[in-house]
Amino acid sequence: MSTKTAISKGLATVLILIVLFFVCRGRRLKEDSVTFMVFNTVCKVTVYENVKVEMAYKEIIQRMTALHNLINVYDPESELSRLNSIAFQADFHCSDELWEILCAGRQAYTETEGAFDPTVGPLMKLWGFHGKRNTIPTDEEIVSALAKVGLDKVEFDDVKHTVRFAREGVALDFGGIAKGYACDIVAEVLRFSGFTRYMIDLGGNIQLSELPPKGQKLFRVGIRDPMNKEQVLEVLELKGCSIATSGNYERSRVIDGRRIGHIMDPKDGRPGEFHASVSAITPRGVDSDVFSTAVFVRGEHLARKLADKHPGTSFLIVDEDRTTRVP
Ligand code: ADP
Ligand code: MG
Numbered sequence: 001m002s003t004k005t006a007i008s009k010g011l012a013t014v015l016i017l018i019v020l021f022f023v024c025r026g027r028r029l030k031e032d033s034v035t036f037m038v039f040n041t042v043c044k045v046t047v048y049e050n051v052k053v054e055m056a057y058k059e060i061i062q063r064m065t066a067l068h069n070l071i072n073v074y075d076p077e078s079e080l081s082r083l084n085s086i087a088f089q090a091d092f093h094c095s096d097e098l099w100e101i102l103c104a105g106r107q108a109y110t111e112t113e114g115a116f117d118p119t120v121g122p123l124m125k126l127w128g129f130h131g132k133r134n135t136i137p138t139d140e141e142i143v144s145a146l147a148k149v150g151l152d153k154v155e156f157d158d159v160k161h162t163v164r165f166a167r168e169g170v171a172l173d174f175g176g177i178a179k180g181y182a183c184d185i186v187a188e189v190l191r192f193s194g195f196t197r198y199m200i201d202l203g204g205n206i207q208l209s210e211l212p213p214k215g216q217k218l219f220r221v222g223i224r225d226p227m228n229k230e231q232v233l234e235v236l237e238l239k240g241c242s243i244a245t246s247g248n249y250e251r252s253r254v255i256d257g258r259r260i261g262h263i264m265d266p267k268d269g270r271p272g273e274f275h276a277s278v279s280a281i282t283p284r285g286v287d288s289d290v291f292s293t294a295v296f297v298r299g300e301h302l303a304r305k306l307a308d309k310h311p312g313t314s315f316l317i318v319d320e321d322r323t324t325r326v327p
Contacts, residue, residue, distance in 0.1 A: 031213065038064040039178055041203030045186060048197040048213035056193040063185050070097055071174045073121075083163060084171040087154075091162040099161045104286055105177055109151040111309075112294035115302060117266035121171040122148040127260055127271055128253060136255055142269040149266055176263075179205040180244055180289025187285065200285075207285050210240035226276035226318055233318065238281065241312065244288035246296040247277030265297050272297055279316040287313070300324060 032053045033046040038061075045060065047053045072078045076085075083092045094102060105118040122145040124130055126137045137145075148169035155164045174181070179202045186200050187207050199219060200207040208219045218237040225233035226247045236243070248261030248271075261271045280291040287310065295303045295315055303315040303326040315326040 034060075036061060036064075039068055039182065039203065041179070043182075043186070043200070043202045045190070046199045046201075047190070047195050048199075049195060051195070053195075056189055056195065059193070060186050060189050063189060064182060066097070067101075067178070067182055067185065070095075071101060071178060073171075073173050073175075080172060080174070087163050088165040088168050088170065091157070091160070091164050094161050094163060096161075101174055101177070101181060102156070102163065102172070104181055105172070105174055106151060106156065108177055108286075108290040108294075111306070112290060112298070112302065114151070114266060115294035115298040116176065116290045117149065117151055118172050118174055118177065119149050119151055119154065119170055120176075120264045120266055121173040122146075122169060123264040123266070123269055124173070124262075126269075127264070128255060129262060134255055136258065146269040149269070176293050177286060177289055179203050180242065180285040180287070183207040183242060183285030183289075204245060205285060205289055206243045208239050208241055208243075212239050223279055223316060223318075224277075227320060233323070234316070236281070236316075241281050241283055242285040242288040243279060243281050244285075244292040245277055245279040246292040247275075247318075248273070263293055263296050274299060275317055275319055277318045278303075279318075281312075281314045281316075282310065283312045291315070300326060 030050050031046055031048045033044055034053050034057045035042060035044045043064070045053060069075070069078055071080045073081055073084065075081060079095060079098050083094065083098070086092050108116045109118065126141060126145045128134065148167060153166045153170050154172070155166060183200050183202050183205050186202070190198050196209060197211045197213055198209045206221055212219050218239050221236045221238060221243055222232040223234045223236060223245065225231040246263060248259070248263065253260050261273060263272050264270070265272050274296055278292050278296040280288040280295060282288040282291060291306055291313065295306070295317065300317055303317060307313045307315065307327045317324040317326065
């Protein structure tokens with residue numbers, strides 16, 4: 001073999017190796033994702049495996065649509081709307097699906113000592129989130145709305161799966177728990193379909209599989225800076241958990257020049273100006289959604305209690321001048 005042939009053979013081998021390297025690398029990093037709208041927000045499901053997610057996609061959409069139809073309080077025909085309109089006059093018998101989310105809401109209320117309360121609807125309405133109100137409510141109005149707030153005004157029959165309201169005007173709304181609850185369902189469908197490496201982002205509620213993408217030790221999740229939402233405050237490296245952030249920077253409104261946040265304190269009937277944001281990291285999706293809202297309302301003390309009681313639970317409480325980590 002001439003020197004020239006040997007050199008060109010050598011070069012060809014190197015070239016093939018380089019191409020192979022990039023092909024394998026591309027395969028290893030292969031991901032597939034689907035994006036769709038649910039609960040008036042965007043849901044993105046990404047799988048880091050060489051399998052098309054479309055297989056599970058149909059079922060995910062189906063389950064999400066069913067959940068939305070069940071608890072949509074803007075649809076008078078939804079089961080939750082029917083419950084809300086009937087349960088003061090008569091016992092309302094719940095379907096298994098509604099009963100399950102109702103129990104999740106009740107558990108959330110108990111575990112957060114009432115800081116998370118799925119009956120805050122009258123307060124949301126009073127502070128103009130459901131209508132066009134443009135004045136700050138009076139103290140009398142707040143007192144009268146508070147009379148209709150409190151899960152203790154809802155009677156549950158655990159044997160018959162019926163619900164009854166003890167007061168007129170009480171209403172249930174799962175807006176503060178639905179996204180986290182839904183993330184758990186999406187994760188269940190993915191696991192059942194054989195996926196082991198995935199990330200779910202449902203309107204900012206994130207769920208990560210136990211296994212990160214191949215070649216990575218952990219997933220990287222950015223926490224937005226609530227003081228400057230174009231910037232990332234911190235990048236967390238995590239796996240096998242769920243992250244939710246509550247902050248008033250997302251969905252606040254302005255009345256009389258005052259910024260009104262969309263998270264209410266069910267005790268005093270006023271919107272919180274508690275923290276800039278609270279991120280909760282928990283094993284279950286539903287808990288991160290509930291705990292971030294509850295700790296936003298009650299603060300570090302509740303965060304410590306929840307972290308003590310629930311293994312794998314931690315918080316990032318962001319204030320203008322400092323960030324507190326619990327535990
Ligand atoms: P965030 O992502 O900021 O936590 P969510 O969309 O999860 O916000 O929840 C906010 C919604 O929860 C509000 O629009 C309201 O319907 C409901 N909500 C407000 N305050 C409370 C509360 N103290 N407990 C339970 N739900 C609440
Ligand atoms: Mg939430």
